[in-house]
Amino acid sequence: MQVNSRDINQNSLKPGKWFNSTCKMCLHSCSTRVHVTADGVINKIEGNPTNPSNAGKLCPKGNAGIMRHYDPQRFQQPLRRTNPEKGPGVDPKWEPISWEEALDITAREIKKSLDEDPRKIMPSLEDFQKMHIWFWPLAIGNHNFYQSGGTMCGGAYHPLNGYIHSAFGAVNDAKYCNFWISNGAGDGFSSHLHAAAASHWVAKARIERGMKVVAVEPRMSIAGAKAEEWVPIRPATDRHFAMSMSHVLVYEGLCDYVFLRKDTNAPYLVGPDQFFVRNADRQIYVWDTADNCAKLWNDPSLKNENLALEGEYVVNGVKCRPAFQVYKDTLKDASPEAMEKITTVPPDTVRRIAREFAKEARIGETMTLEDGRTVPFRPAAYNYYRGAQGHKTGMMTNHAFQLTNMLIGNIDHPGGRCGVTITDGCVDNNHCQPGESGQMLGTPHQLGHMPPFSWPPNEYHLAGFFPVGVNGPHLNMLSYLEPEKYGSTFKPDVLVNCHSNPVWAIQGPRDKWLQFLKDMRFIVCVDVIPTEMTDFADIILPSSDYLETWNGVMIEPPYTEGICFRQPITPPIYDTKSEEEIFFELSERLGVLDQYNEVINMILGFNQKPHLKLEPGKKYTDRDIAERVGLLWNDKPIEWYMEHGHSSTERRLDKWYRPWDGMRLLFYIEDLPVQREILRQQFEEAQVPFRNEWPFEDYQPLPTTVLDPIHLEPAEYNLYAITFKDIQLNFGESLSNPWIKDITYRDPVHTGLLLNRATAEKLGFADGDIVLVESPYGRLYGRLATTESIHHETLGVSNALSRTKSENRSVLMSGGHYNDMLPYDMRNTDGATGQPETSCRVKITKLDDWPDFLKHGSTVYDFVDSIQNAKGKGGQH
Numbered sequence: 069m070q071v072n073s074r075d076i077n078q079n080s081l082k083p084g085k086w087f088n089s090t091c092k093m094c095l096h097s098c099s100t101r102v103h104v105t106a107d108g109v110i111n112k113i114e115g116n117p118t119n120p121s122n123a124g125k126l127c128p129k130g131n132a133g134i135m136r137h138y139d140p141q142r143f144q145q146p147l148r149r150t151n152p153e154k155g156p157g158v159d160p161k162w163e164p165i166s167w168e169e170a171l172d173i174t175a176r177e178i179k180k181s182l183d184e185d186p187r188k189i190m191p192s193l194e195d196f197q198k199m200h201i202w203f204w205p206l207a208i209g210n211h212n213f214y215q216s217g218g219t220m221c222g223g224a225y226h227p228l229n230g231y232i233h234s235a236f237g238a239v240n241d242a243k244y245c246n247f248w249i250s251n252g253a254g255d256g257f258s259s260h261l262h263a264a265a266a267s268h269w270v271a272k273a274r275i276e277r278g279m280k281v282v283a284v285e286p287r288m289s290i291a292g293a294k295a296e297e298w299v300p301i302r303p304a305t306d307r308h309f310a311m312s313m314s315h316v317l318v319y320e321g322l323c324d325y326v327f328l329r330k331d332t333n334a335p336y337l338v339g340p341d342q343f344f345v346r347n348a349d350r351q352i353y354v355w356d357t358a359d360n361c362a363k364l365w366n367d368p369s370l371k372n373e374n375l376a377l378e379g380e381y382v383v384n385g386v387k388c389r390p391a392f393q394v395y396k397d398t399l400k401d402a403s404p405e406a407m408e409k410i411t412t413v414p415p416d417t418v419r420r421i422a423r424e425f426a427k428e429a430r431i432g433e434t435m436t437l438e439d440g441r442t443v444p445f446r447p448a449a450y451n452y453y454r455g456a457q458g459h460k461t462g463m464m465t466n467h468a469f470q471l472t473n474m475l476i477g478n479i480d481h482p483g484g485r486c487g488v489t490i491t492d493g494c495v496d497n498n499h500c501q502p503g504e505s506g507q508m509l510g511t512p513h514q515l516g517h518m519p520p521f522s523w524p525p526n527e528y529h530l531a532g533f534f535p536v537g538v539n540g541p542h543l544n545m546l547s548y549l550e551p552e553k554y555g556s557t558f559k560p561d562v563l564v565n566c567h568s569n570p571v572w573a574i575q576g577p578r579d580k581w582l583q584f585l586k587d588m589r590f591i592v593c594v595d596v597i598p599t600e601m602t603d604f605a606d607i608i609l610p611s612s613d614y615l616e617t618w619n620g621v622m623i624e625p626p627y628t629e630g631i632c633f634r635q636p637i638t639p640p641i642y643d644t645k646s647e648e649e650i651f652f653e654l655s656e657r658l659g660v661l662d663q664y665n666e667v668i669n670m671i672l673g674f675n676q677k678p679h680l681k682l683e684p685g686k687k688y689t690d691r692d693i694a695e696r697v698g699l700l701w702n703d704k705p706i707e708w709y710m711e712h713g714h715s716s717t718e719r720r721l722d723k724w725y726r727p728w729d730g731m732r733l734l735f736y737i738e739d740l741p742v743q744r745e746i747l748r749q750q751f752e753e754a755q756v757p758f759r760n761e762w763p764f765e766d767y768q769p770l771p772t773t774v775l776d777p778i779h780l781e782p783a784e785y786n787l788y789a790i791t792f793k794d795i796q797l798n799f800g801e802s803l804s805n806p807w808i809k810d811i812t813y814r815d816p817v818h819t820g821l822l823l824n825r826a827t828a829e830k831l832g833f834a835d836g837d838i839v840l841v842e843s844p845y846g847r848l849y850g851r852l853a854t855t856e857s858i859h860h861e862t863l864g865v866s867n868a869l870s871r872t873k874s875e876n877r878s879v880l881m882s883g884g885h886y887n888d889m890l891p892y893d894m895r896n897t898d899g900a901t902g903q904p905e906t907s908c909r910v911k912i913t914k915l916d917d918w919p920d921f922l923k924h925g926s927t928v929y930d931f932v933d934s935i936q937n938a939k940g941k942g943g944q945h
């Protein structure tokens with residue numbers, strides 16, 4: 069795209085220079101232009117219009133990066149704790165020390181435990197823009213995991229997308245979509261993939277093509293508020309909604325049967341044991357309706373239109389049905405009328421939306437792409453994320469959403485549901501590979517393979533019990549509280565934490581997690597500002613911020629591909645180092661530098677171009693790594709990247725549309741029962757004591773309508789509590805930023821516990837009531853804000869209302885933490901993926917006043933009152 073320089077809004081009063089760089093105020097990577105004055109002050113950050121992803125746009129966080137950079141609370145040099153007492157808000161009494169000393173102490177303490185048993189190290193390394201730091205533990209032979217990223221949100225989503233698209237994520241194709249169902253996701257409006265970029269793409273689709281949006285959510289989110297229709301739904305019932313939609317598509321004959329026959333394994337025959345029916349060479353059978361007999365999937369006499377999708381057959385003495393028929397039979401009990409009792413969504417609404425979805429999908433139409441291919445055109449798609457998928461039976465839930473898409477034939481088609489890779493490494497890499505019997509290879513391990521099963525376990529968080537899952541940090545609590553039951557033969561005592569705030573982010577009761585931290589012999593934190601987590605550190609290794617460092621990254625920019633490049637705008641303003649320098653220094657001191665270099669070569673893909681490989685015995689800088697990432701992508705030197713700031717282009721058509729052409733997509737995921745049976749056998753052979761209570765039933769090749777346990781909590785918990793992100797918030801961390809704080813606490817959505825007005829009246833509550841909120845697992849306090857914009861059984865708790873006490877002077881405490889109310893047990897964890905439940909059932913009680921610990925005058929609520937009072941007195945607002 070050619071951009072004229074006068075299109076660029078160089079909105080800076082003082083003369084200076086613009087640099088092209090990349091944002092990092094959330095995990096994504098919008099392209100920026102940063103203005104620095106002649107005296108070296110950064111005074112403006114804007115979007116870079118040459119990147120087709122964010123096209124010159126930034127979200128509020130991106131604009132507020134200046135305030136992070138100049139935050140006077142930033143860690144300014146390495147620090148050592150002198151106060152042995154640790155606790156929330158307890159002053160660590162930091163003492164400044166030199167880098168040499170800080171790194172030596174840290175390496176010495178890590179080594180002490182490493183020499184005894186590498187499993188005694190607990191890593192918590194969260195930066196999604198730096199997988200080379202995230203995977204550092206592999207260099208010390210450690211598979212523990214404590215960071216909270218990726219599990220609450222995508223625990224089941226990533227593995228399932230690995231099966232469906234062979235990709236990390238997926239999104240509706242805003243380029244052509246005309247009918248967008250938004251189910252518990254902020255894509256295109258407030259959160260998820262490159263919020264600033266996707267909202268620009270979606271706004272364009274709505275303005276230029278009139279794309280219609282239907283938001284299915286318990287809360288009227290930004291998507292809900294902008295949508296043509298908001299459908300309030302009871303939390304944790306989205307799978308049932310999706311299956312009721314699928315019921316209509318299947319029983320009213322609204323599916324793309326050509327696609328299902330040709331491009332998926334829906335015709336493959338399934339036996340009563342849930343496995344495909346095969347011949348001796350493991351080739352799978354289908355049923356030929358023309359010759360009325362079974363044939364192997366690749367029999368040359370088979371014609372697509374003759375593949376049976378329905379019916380019941382006998383092949384080699386085995387009673388079997390096409391996978392499509394198996395799902396159809398399951399869906400029999402999932403009519404909109406039956407599902408209404410679970411979702412509360414009226415059946416007429418479901419039928420109307422499902423029919424419109426199918427109509428807008430234009431089944432049968434095709435489109436000729438610029439690369440000459442003619443492909444199905446399916447401009448309707450079902451988008452979902454954390455809110456809809458973050459529930460106990462996550463794998464089945466994600467599968468149900470994607471089957472709704474698959475039934476109308478929109479997978480990786482223009483306007484439909486397209487796979488999004490976390491990175492391609494090199495521009496020519498295709499992410500899809502062939503699997504068995506003509507199918508695409510399912511790749512659930514998008515963030516690396518899980519460690520192998522062992523009993524007793526080798527990982528504190530039991531990762532070896534999730535062969536196709538992700539790391540569930542909350543399961544550390546099981547080993548911690550019941551080491552005998554969970555077979556713990558070691559106890560981690562050193563925590564290595566970088567860019568991660570599990571004290572804020574993790575689910576389960578904070579008092580137990582704080583004890584878990586207090587039990588650590590040594591904690592090192594690499595961070596830029598004080599947080600709830602850094603209050604527990606013994607050593608702080610302060611990292612430079614994103615305006616002072618180098619990086620090259622492609623992280624799920626949904627519609628584009630290429631490297632977003634970061635370069636220092638100013639030298640570090642304090643005595644800080646890049647994360648790279650810190651981890652290379654530690655690796656060298658621990659004697660694992662060569663191992664670390666190998667890990668990076670593998671993780672960042674440098675092995676693909678041997679001249680880029682890190683060599684044994686050498687330490688590298690953040691600049692060296694960023695340079696290689698750029699070279700790996702398109703052979704452009706670092707100077708080119710410094711000038712351009714990115715190599716983003718619209719996603720190459722062969723990788724965006726039908727990257728799996730010629731292979732069959734997995735409508736039916738046979739690998740799930742396969743993995744279940746292998747795991748079950750491993751549990752049996754090892755006589756794992758809890759083998760009879762392990763949730764093996766969560767591994768299903770097709771989703772069922774089983775109810776998640778949240779719905780079975782005692783009836784006294786008469787409401788559902790949910791939480792949510794927003795465009796200006798990146799988890800908890802943004803609230804330490806004054807610009808963000810200022811806009812967030814002026815928005816009533818973020819300053820009250822949201823309760824439906826009619827429900828409040830019915831239960832005898834009023835707007836502004838101080839309440840105690842209790843789940844079966846934990847509690848919080850807050851002030852009610854009544855609204856019509858929330859489902860009548862739901863209590864909404866913004867992420868802005870969950871900061872706890874900390875040494876960070878700008879962070880305001882609220883009345884407790886939403887995550888305290890969440891369960892952390894296996895009953896509420898998906899057996900197939902480790903996805904935890906992220907909503908809970910609660911009851912509320914009115915209080916006459918705040919409890920004493922909240923009366924100290926510096927909570928969110930006090931702040932909001934002070935704004936209100938100032939307003940009342942004619943003050944600024």
Ligand SMILES: Nc1nc2c(c(=O)[nH]1)N[C@H]1C(S)=C(S)[C@@H](COP(=O)(O)OP(=O)(O)OC[C@H]3O[C@@H](n4cnc5c(=O)[nH]c(N)nc54)[C@H](O)[C@@H]3O)O[C@H]1N2
Nearest residue numbers: 194216217218220221567568569573594595599611799801
């Ligand atoms: N209640 C609730 N809990 C949640 C969620 C929710 O929505 N609600 N979301 C969940 C999800 S989806 C996720 S992914 C996790 C995320 O969990 P975390 O990643 O732990 O999230 P943050 O609290 O944002 O912590 C990020 C840390 O990185 C630090 N940091 C920022 N920039 C830099 C830098 O340049 N260098 C270094 N070294 N550090 C930096 C910040 O100061 C902060 O301490 O939380 C989960 N927990």
Ligand SMILES: Nc1nc2c(c(=O)[nH]1)N[C@H]1C(S)=C(S)[C@@H](COP(=O)(O)OP(=O)(O)OC[C@H]3O[C@@H](n4cnc5c(=O)[nH]c(N)nc54)[C@H](O)[C@@H]3O)O[C@H]1N2
Nearest residue numbers: 221252253254259260289303304453454455792793798799
């Ligand atoms: N602006 C911004 N962008 C981000 C992030 C951020 O913190 N801020 N974080 C990044 C990360 S790590 C992640 S995981 C993604 C998360 O991206 P999203 O999934 O978009 O974020 P959430 O706000 O957690 O959940 C989306 C919506 O689900 C709704 N919800 C809650 N429970 C339910 C339910 O049971 N059913 C349904 N249907 N809806 C429900 C909430 O009201 C919320 O509006 O965003 C990424 N991008």
Ligand code: SF4
Nearest residue numbers: 091094098127130264
């Ligand atoms: S969406 Fe993320 S990367 Fe983009 S401008 Fe906002 S904070 Fe920065």
Ligand SMILES: [Mo]
Nearest residue numbers: 217218221222
């Ligand atoms: Mo996340």
